[in-house]
Amino acid sequence: MSLDAKTLSQLVSTVARFVDERLIPLEHEVAEADAIPPALIHEMQDLGLFGLTIPTEFGGLGLTMFEEVQVIFELGRASPAFRSAIGTNNSIGSQGIVISGTDAQKQRYLPKLANGEIIGSFALTEPEAGSDAGSVRTTAIRDGNGYIINGTKRYITNSPQAGLFTVFARTDLDTKGANGVSAFLVEADTPGLSVGKPDRKMGQQGAQIADVVFNDCRVTGDALVGGVEGQGFKTAMKTLDRGRIHLGAVCVAVAERLVSDSLRYAMTRKQFGQPIAGFQLVQAMLADSKTETFAGRSMVEETARQRDAGGLVATEASCCKYFCSEMVGRVADRAVQIHGGAGYMVDYGIERFYRDVRLFRIYEGTSQIQQLVIAKNMIREAGG
Numbered sequence: 001m002s003l004d005a006k007t008l009s010q011l012v013s014t015v016a017r018f019v020d021e022r023l024i025p026l027e028h029e030v031a032e033a034d035a036i037p038p039a040l041i042h043e044m045q046d047l048g049l050f051g052l053t054i055p056t057e058f059g060g061l062g063l064t065m066f067e068e069v070q071v072i073f074e075l076g077r078a079s080p081a082f083r084s085a086i087g088t089n090n091s092i093g094s095q096g097i098v099i100s101g102t103d104a105q106k107q108r109y110l111p112k113l114a115n116g117e118i119i120g121s122f123a124l125t126e127p128e129a130g131s132d133a134g135s136v137r138t139t140a141i142r143d144g145n146g147y148i149i150n151g152t153k154r155y156i157t158n159s160p161q162a163g164l165f166t167v168f169a170r171t172d173l174d175t176k177g178a179n180g181v182s183a184f185l186v187e188a189d190t191p192g193l194s195v196g197k198p199d200r201k202m203g204q205q206g207a208q209i210a211d212v213v214f215n216d217c218r219v220t221g222d223a224l225v226g227g228v229e230g231q232g233f234k235t236a237m238k239t240l241d242r243g244r245i246h247l248g249a250v251c252v253a254v255a256e257r258l259v260s261d262s263l264r265y266a267m268t269r270k271q272f273g274q275p276i277a278g279f280q281l282v283q284a285m286l287a288d289s290k291t292e293t294f295a296g297r298s299m300v301e302e303t304a305r306q307r308d309a310g311g312l313v314a315t316e317a318s319c320c321k322y323f324c325s326e327m328v329g330r331v332a333d334r335a336v337q338i339h340g341g342a343g344y345m346v347d348y349g350i351e352r353f354y355r356d357v358r359l360f361r362i363y364e365g366t367s368q369i370q371q372l373v374i375a376k377n378m379i380r381e382a383g384g
């Protein structure tokens with residue numbers, strides 16, 4: 001459903017105010033504590049941020065892709081950990097159900113994901129299956145009217161907080177590739193499911209990841225997403241498509257924040273008797289970051305519009321994720337440079353963004369995987 005222009009603009013400015021008044025002042029504290037205060041999570045729930053993409057009939061805001069990226073352009077100006085808190089419920093943790101779930105699965109889970117009562121996690125990666133996601137070794141063996149799941153999932157975002165996991169497991173042991181994989185909805189308190197200690201990582205403190213281990217974990221037949229075996233990988237890939245545009249928007253938002261912080265610093269920091277913004281070599285860095293950020297925003301908005309119009313945007317979604325995640329890395333690097341020694345100091349927060357944005361080139365498909373997707377689609381479309 002599309003919001004009218006006034007409602008969208010109200011939503012976007014409410015989120016912008018929330019970011020400026022509530023999130024940005026708490027960035028340092030959240031990074032130090034490696035946790036987001038529960039009160040802030042409640043405020044996010046009240047704003048409807050957990051259900052941006054979930055259809056209105058299930059209690060979400062049902063935003064179009066274009067509307068979603070407008071909200072993310074604002075929310076993403078704060079530390080990426082805040083976006084991560086609502087990220088899985090809006091993309092990889094819920095869209096498998098929205099796209100491929102049965103009516104009963106939608107009724108049971110989507111309202112709770114939309115209001116943030118439960119956190120949804122997406123459990124695809126394994127110790128031996130990362131970029132080659134179709135090679136997952138976790139098994140789901142039929143047993144009576146259910147399945148028994150065994151295996152280990154790695155680096156699963158929000159798993160320590162999750163109430164529901166979308167788990168990808170091999171149901172057909174004779175089929176080696178992606179076609180033998182099915183998706184299951186497994187509630188966190190199911191016996192045989194355990195979540196490891198949160199991993200220590202380079203950045204994005206406040207957003208937690210951990211291993212999720214399945215040890216003879218029994219689920220009933222109605223946990224199978226869509227009620228059909230062998231569709232799991234297709235579901236995962238459809239989910240990732242929307243997520244790639246969303247992540248492109250997150251990267252643009254962080255880049256815009258860094259451009260504005262860098263400009264403010266350059267205009268106030270004086271050397272050689274004048275603001276450093278007066279030096280053309282600093283201006284070049286500002287101009288390059290501004291230009292690349294603008295290019296990223298334009299790509300993301302255009303791809304979102306095309307998707308809303310019913311276009312097939314797999315290639316463009318990968319272009320967004322690839323360009324924007326690499327772009328924000330360059331912008332963050334220049335932001336450190338423009339801030340000089342201050343850019344390297346924890347108190348200024350610029351080094352934190354520098355570490356935070358590194359992840360965007362790795363998860364939900366590395367840059368190399370995006371390059372492969374883009375080129376493969378180009379060759380296929382050219383009849384190769």
Ligand SMILES: Cc1cc2nc3c(=O)[nH]c(=O)nc-3n(C[C@H](O)[C@H](O)[C@H](O)COP(=O)(O)OP(=O)(O)OC[C@H]3O[C@@H](n4cnc5c(N)ncnc54)[C@H](O)[C@@H]3O)c2cc1C
Pocket residue numbers: 121122123124125129130131132154155156157158201209359362363364365366367368369372
């Ligand atoms: C903080 C964090 C959060 C995450 N959250 C989740 C989550 O919620 N759910 C989930 O399922 N997963 C999650 N992941 C996993 C993430 O998606 C994977 O780490 C990622 O897909 C890469 O897999 P890998 O780490 O096994 O690297 P590998 O696949 O081993 O890749 C290593 C290197 O080889 C390159 N490479 C691999 N194959 C090729 C190829 N064919 N051609 C060229 N180069 C190639 C890669 O690009 C990379 O540079 C998360 C990871 C991190 C770090």
